[in-house]
Amino acid sequence: MNPLLGRRHFLHGSLGAGLALTLPGRALAATAPATAASTTPYERRVLASAHAQATRVGDAVWRKDIVGMADFALPSWKPRLHFANLENGTVRSFLLAHGRGSDPEHSGWLQSFSNAPGSLATSRGAFLTCEWYKGKYGTSIRLVGLDDDNSAALERLIVVHPAWYADAAMLDKYGKLGRSEGCFAMGDADFKQALWHLSGGRLLYADRIGEG
Numbered sequence: 271m272n273p274l275l276g277r278r279h280f281l282h283g284s285l286g287a288g289l290a291l292t293l294p295g296r297a298l299a300a301t302a303p304a305t306a307a308s309t310t311p312y313e314r315r316v317l318a319s320a321h322a323q324a325t326r327v328g329d330a331v332w333r334k335d336i337v338g339m340a341d342f343a344l345p346s347w348k349p350r351l352h353f354a355n356l357e358n359g360t361v362r363s364f365l366l367a368h369g370r371g372s373d374p375e376h377s378g379w380l381q382s383f384s385n386a387p388g389s390l391a392t393s394r395g396a397f398l399t400c401e402w403y404k405g406k407y408g409t410s411i412r413l414v415g416l417d418d419d420n421s422a423a424l425e426r427l428i429v430v431h432p433a434w435y436a437d438a439a440m441l442d443k444y445g446k447l448g449r450s451e452g453c454f455a456m457g458d459a460d461f462k463q464a465l466w467h468l469s470g471g472r473l474l475y476a477d478r479i480g481e482g
Contacts, residue, residue, distance in 0.1 A: 303321040304356065316341070320356060321356055323473060324473055327416055333470060338353060338354075338472065338475065340479075342394075344480060346379075349363035351464075353467055364456060364460040367455040369391045370451060372390075385421060390452050391452055392450075392476065398471065400413065427453075428453055429453050436448065436457050438457060
């Protein structure tokens with residue numbers, strides 16, 4: 271499927287029909303998230319934010335069991351992509367690279383967000399995760415921006431994909447991850463977890479979650 275297809279066709283055409291066939295018969299209700307007894311205060315904040323964003327976007331996403339929360343208040347050497355499981359109240363965290371345009375000096379810290387084509391920057395906001403496809407970086411997860419701050423995600427080809435520069439081995443050598451062109455880049459092993467547990471109609475939310 272051409273990633274530049276229009277939003278209406280993309281959401282309501284054959285992709286939507288194909289995903290509908292894979293959806294579970296019972297969707298998670300938008301109730302308060304479960305909280306495991308072993309979660310930390312930070313993880314509870316992530317879970318609460320995930321629940322709030324899932325409630326905000328409503329039926330724009332089809333699966334609300336797991337929400338991906340990218341916390342760019344953290345540097346690239348810390349696990350900052352969190353899989354917030356709203357059914358059992360657990361959080362799993364993974365390394366995640368940000369865009370070159372968001373960190374021109376390659377400090378390891380995201381400096382700014384952008385939705386502009388050609389910016390090579392990370393966008394903030396809610397994304398719908400769609401089907402996987404074979405692209406420039408191999409198997410990748412297509413994203414649709416749901417907010418004004420990331421409305422150009424399809425046009426910019428912003429996806430979740432594996433990348434060598436997002437692997438944990440980079441920390442041993444450089445103390446930080448490399449940078450993407452605005453995509454959500456993960457190490458290969460971690461990306462396989464995203465492929466199984468984050469794709470197919472779920473919510474990925476990006477912001478400085480740890481601030482404020």
